[in-house]
Amino acid sequence: MTIEIRGxxxxxxxxxxxxxxxxxxxxxxxxxxxxxAAEPVATIVALHPLPTAGGFMDSHxxxxxxxxxxxxxxxxxxxxxxxxxxxxxxxxxxxxxxxVDERLDLAxxxxxxxxxxxxxxxxxxxxxxxxxxxKYGLEHPIVGAILLSPPLHRTSAEExxxxxxxxxxLVALIPELDDYLRPDEAAQRxxxxxxxxxxxVEGGKHLWVGEEQTYRVLTEIVARLNPGxxxxxxxxxxxxx
Numbered sequence: 498m499t500i501e502i503r504g505x506x507x508x509x510x511x512x513x514x515x516x517x518x519x520x521x522x523x524x525x526x527x528x529x530x531x532x533x534a535a536e537p538v539a540t541i542v543a544l545h546p547l548p549t550a551g552g553f554m555d556s557h558x559x560x561x562x563x564x565x566x567x568x569x570x571x572x573x574x575x576x577x578x579x580x581x582x583x584x585x586x587x588x589x590x591x592x593x594x595x596x597v598d599e600r601l602d603l604a605x606x607x608x609x610x611x612x613x614x615x616x617x618x619x620x621x622x623x624x625x626x627x628x629x630x631x632k633y634g635l636e637h638p639i640v641g642a643i644l645l646s647p648p649l650h651r652t653s654a655e656e657x658x659x660x661x662x663x664x665x666x667l668v669a670l671i672p673e674l675d676d677y678l679r680p681d682e683a684a685q686r687x688x689x690x691x692x693x694x695x696x697x698v699e700g701g702k703h704l705w706v707g708e709e710q711t712y713r714v715l716t717e718i719v720a721r722l723n724p725g726x727x728x729x730x731x732x733x734x735x736x737x738x
Contacts, residue, residue: 499734502559504708508568508733509533515587517577517605519661523731525589525602527554527577528543528565529613537573539617539640539722541566542606544626545579552625553584558705558714559623564735568733570726573615579629596625596651600633609636619643619722628652635659641666643718644702648677649686667698668694670717672701692738694721 500506510530517525531537542616543559546552547684554560554576563574578584579602600714603620610618621643622630627647634642647669649657660667667690671683678686680697687693690694698710705714 498736499732500737502565502730502734504557505590506733507564507567507737509736510563510567513561515575515577515609517602517609518579519591519605521591521598521601521603523580523590523601524586525577525580526584527575527606528563529609530567530574530576530587532571532573534566534685535571537567537616538571539619540573540575540610540615541621542603542610542618542639543576543720544576544603544620544622544629545576545582546623547625548579548582550625552623553582554578554586555584556623558584558711559621561711562621562715562718564649565715565729566719569701570723572719572722575606575610575615577602579607592621596628596632599629600636603629603633603637607639611638612738617722619718621645621718624648625651631660632656634661635665639665641668641721643721645667645705645714646670646672646677647683649683650677654686654689657687661692666694666697666721667692668721670696670698670714672698672703672705674700674702676703 578589623645
């Protein structure tokens with residue numbers, strides 16, 4: 498049966514509810530989604546938007562990446578709630594750490610990646626998740642990082658500049674109509690990283706609402722992790738979960 502891939506579509510994958518354990522003794526809840534019948538070629542570690550503004554592991558771009566990319570791109574997706582955050586999966590222990598204590602949450606996720614032997618890990622941060630990515634991502638053995646709508650509220654100029662010459666790829670998707678950081682200003686604030694892959698998204702907004710913006714974001718992600726499968730299909734011909 499052929500169906501159109503829409504916002505609520507969940508494609509086949511091996512899905513597992515997982516727990517992460519932080520150095521300061523907290524248990525975080527999450528999910529690992531793997532391709533249903535193949536080994537992953539790369540791994541997304543997804544870092545969600547601001548908890549105090551409703552961000553969680555089910556924020557829609559992250560949820561849709563987990564729902565689609567294992568099937569469409571042979572990519573593993575690890576998503577989890579930062580400390581103190583609740584979603585239908587459950588509640589992670591602890592309290593919001595203002596982008597400081599979340600350093601330990603990222604470390605716990607990367608420990609899990611290492612334990613499971615997940616290949617070619619990329620950090621994919623959205624909004625607040627980009628702050629955690631930029632501040633602490635270089636502490637880990639990643640291929641690179643993809644920044645969705647980075648506000649650069651908590652990240653210093655020095656933390657941005659540290660990515661220059663790091664050997665880690667850095668991709669920034671900057672919405673034309675972002676609420677916090679638009680392309681012209683973003684180009685200036687990322688100018689210290691000459692190897693940055695800068696993508697200004699015409700008509701894009703901070704929350705990437707709508708199927709066309711979702712498709713664009715997922716396409717840009719897959720273009721870095723497994724470009725040979727592009728273009729992403731807009732229909733699914735097969736069984737569903």
